[in-house]
Amino acid sequence: MPPYRTICIYGAGALGGAVAAKLASMQGGDATISVVARGEHLDAIRKDGLDLIEHGVETPRNVRITATDDPNDLPPQDLVITGLKGHQLTDAAPGIARLLKENTRVVMILNGIPWWYFYQDAASGHADRQIESLDPGGDLWRLIGPQRVIGCVAHQGGRIAAPGKVHLTNRGSFILGEPTGEITPDIEALAALFSDAGVEVRLSTRIRDDIWSKLMGNTSFNPISAITRLPMQDIMADPALTEMISRIMLEVQAVGEALSAKIAISVEQRLQQSRAIGAVKTSMLQDLLAGKPLEIVPIVGIVPTLARLVGIATPATDAVLTLVTALDRQNRSA
Numbered sequence: 001m002p003p004y005r006t007i008c009i010y011g012a013g014a015l016g017g018a019v020a021a022k023l024a025s026m027q028g029g030d031a032t033i034s035v036v037a038r039g040e041h042l043d044a045i046r047k048d049g050l051d052l053i054e055h056g057v058e059t060p061r062n063v064r065i066t067a068t069d070d071p072n073d074l075p076p077q078d079l080v081i082t083g084l085k086g087h088q089l090t091d092a093a094p095g096i097a098r099l100l101k102e103n104t105r106v107v108m109i110l111n112g113i114p115w116w117y118f119y120q121d122a123a124s125g126h127a128d129r130q131i132e133s134l135d136p137g138g139d140l141w142r143l144i145g146p147q148r149v150i151g152c153v154a155h156q157g158g159r160i161a162a163p164g165k166v167h168l169t170n171r172g173s174f175i176l177g178e179p180t181g182e183i184t185p186d187i188e189a190l191a192a193l194f195s196d197a198g199v200e201v202r203l204s205t206r207i208r209d210d211i212w213s214k215l216m217g218n219t220s221f222n223p224i225s226a227i228t229r230l231p232m233q234d235i236m237a238d239p240a241l242t243e244m245i246s247r248i249m250l251e252v253q254a255v256g257e258a259l260s261a262k263i264a265i266s267v268e269q270r271l272q273q274s275r276a277i278g279a280v281k282t283s284m285l286q287d288l289l290a291g292k293p294l295e296i297v298p299i300v301g302i303v304p305t306l307a308r309l310v311g312i313a314t315p316a317t318d319a320v321l322t323l324v325t326a327l328d329r330q331n332r333s334a
């Protein structure tokens with residue numbers, strides 16, 4: 001399939017928008033880049049272009065880019081990159097499917113356990129198991145198909161600063177991996193494309209391990225930041241909250257390892273990584289403050305769900321799940 005000549009970023013929010021802006025402003029790039037966005041953000045991109053403000057870079061870049069909320073406006077693509085939240089994927093599945101041709105690859109920038117997690121995952125003992133809570137009715141599996149997916153773990157903070165303006169809040173990086181673990185020509189071409197566009201990238205032959213290492217931070221920090229409304233730095237300054245974070249991280253680690261993930265990072269090292277991020281508001285806290293639904297199931301709820309498969313108790317995760325679910329309910333009805 002490579003090279004990728006037509007690329008659509010579906011969900012051009014904080015991270016998707018930043019990747020779109022970088023791809024669209026790539027020196028010497030000959031791919032046609034488009035975005036699917038919606039609401040005020042789409043209106044602003046159409047009117048004034050998409051602005052990217054990068055940590056440590058003084059001048060924002062502005063790109064003029066084809067933008068629509070209707071994927072029928074676009075031709076089938078070589079590559080689709082989703083920047084949607086996990087709970088937004090099912091609604092978008094028919095739209096994503098319209099952009100696919102036979103060999104289109106789909107990169108999903110996601111926190112949490114992805115819907116395709118068990119695809120060809122023999123080591124877990126659950127190969128090809130579909131997870132109903134992540135993919136209700138199996139729409140994603142059927143309309144997109146796990147064989148198209150390239151996994152992506154984002155160690156990169158970002159936010160939509162204002163309609164049409166995305167902000168990368170640290171100098172982060174992305175990890176890409178085929179669910180099968182192979183280093184294929186498709187993924188090599190993707191890594192080269194990202195690098196050329198100035199997106200820092202690493203290839204992984206064990207993307208599930210990277211998913212679990214990242215998840216240790218998200219299952220703990222994201223709901224606790226939403227419940228307390230505190231940025232990460234302030235959570236870490238509170239010993240009782242840090243103790244709760246550590247307990248959740250240990251539970252996530254235990255579930256991942258029971259499913260055959262090799263999690264190289266310890267809880268202390270993961271806390272260190274989080275400390276280095278600084279005074280960042282997690283994506284879940286950003287959503288809460290913006291009155292948006294929270295990405296709870298892929299990031300928090302999935303841990304007890306998978307824990308049940310492997311017979312592990314997750315009391316600390318269960319407790320924050322209960323609290324953050326109630327908070328989400330109240331936030332939606334406010």
Ligand SMILES: NC(=O)C1=CN([C@@H]2O[C@H](COP(=O)(O)OP(=O)(O)OC[C@H]3O[C@@H](n4cnc5c(N)ncnc54)[C@H](OP(=O)(O)O)[C@@H]3O)[C@@H](O)[C@H]2O)C=CC1
Pocket residue numbers: 010011012013014015016036037038039041069083084085086088091092109110111112154155156157158159160282283292295
């Ligand atoms: N932001 C961060 O710091 C980090 C995020 N992540 C993860 O990366 C993933 C992407 O997150 P993030 O970049 O924050 O997401 P954002 O919420 O910033 O962006 C998602 C965008 O997609 C739009 N959207 C949703 N559904 C549709 C649709 N059907 N059609 C068109 N547009 C749509 C949203 O619009 P609307 O606002 O109207 O819903 C929003 O603009 C998540 O899994 C997140 O957890 C990982 C690391 C850090």
Ligand SMILES: CC(C)(CO)C(=O)C(=O)O
Pocket residue numbers: 111155156157158217218221222277280281282283284
């Ligand atoms: C890295 C971190 C915690 C912060 O950007 C994140 O993944 C998120 O906000 O969801």
